Amino acid sequence: MLKRASLILLIFFSxxxxxxxxxxxxxxxxxxxxxxxxxxxxxxxxxxxxxxTLVIKDVIASCGCTIPEVKKKSIPAGESTSIxxxxxxxxxxxxxxxxxxxxxxxxxxxxxxxxxxxxxxx
Numbered sequence: 619m620l621k622r623a624s625l626i627l628l629i630f631f632s633x634x635x636x637x638x639x640x641x642x643x644x645x646x647x648x649x650x651x652x653x654x655x656x657x658x659x660x661x662x663x664x665x666x667x668x669x670x671t672l673v674i675k676d677v678i679a680s681c682g683c684t685i686p687e688v689k690k691k692s693i694p695a696g697e698s699t700s701i702x703x704x705x706x707x708x709x710x711x712x713x714x715x716x717x718x719x720x721x722x723x724x725x726x727x728x729x730x731x732x733x734x735x736x737x738x739x740x
Contacts, residue, residue, distance in 0.1 A: 684705050715734070715735045718734075
């Protein structure tokens, strides 16, 4: 019984440590502190690191407050495109995290997830 409780505590603290880690990387952007009602933009770069042309089939935002726009939907091998994400903070407060899902024809990684974060103050 004591081993089981210890295991549960270990799992709990490990998950908390993972969740508390700072998110970084090319598919993550933190707008920092915003005043409610601000509209902000960020441009992500998506590089095709495959050996063939990558086709973007669809781009979907997790919420209507986030609008993604892809510069070009067909990306030759080794080339890049930009994905502009506009976030409207109207009606939000506190920590906000939204996602943009890019659906591609890459069978290895068909969906890429882009994340934006902000702290919205009223």
